[in-house]
Amino acid sequence: MFFEIAKFAMDVSGLNTQQKVAEWANANKINPFDMGAKNYQRCLWDLKLGGKYHELEYDEDGSLKYQ
Numbered sequence: 001m002f003f004e005i006a007k008f009a010m011d012v013s014g015l016n017t018q019q020k021v022a023e024w025a026n027a028n029k030i031n032p033f034d035m036g037a038k039n040y041q042r043c044l045w046d047l048k049l050g051g052k053y054h055e056l057e058y059d060e061d062g063s064l065k066y067q
Contacts, residue, residue, distance in 0.1 A: 017047075017049065020047050020049075021040075021043055021044075021047070024043045024046060024047060025043070025064075028056070028063070028064040029061075029062060029063035029064060030063060030064040030066070034066070035064065035066065036066045036067045037067075038054040038067040039054070039056070039064060039066070041054060042054045042056060054067070
């Protein structure tokens, strides 16, 4: 029973993290599955999930540049 509850908690937290990453990507007008390593690290930094701070660069249309 304990292991089933622990697995459920891990699944829920993983889904929650995926949702947060998708929301961050949507807010920055970039594909959450293909944003580049620096953008992904910055996303995790902004969400306080680790990562690393990198300056964000935007295109003229306001979308985040792949980096």
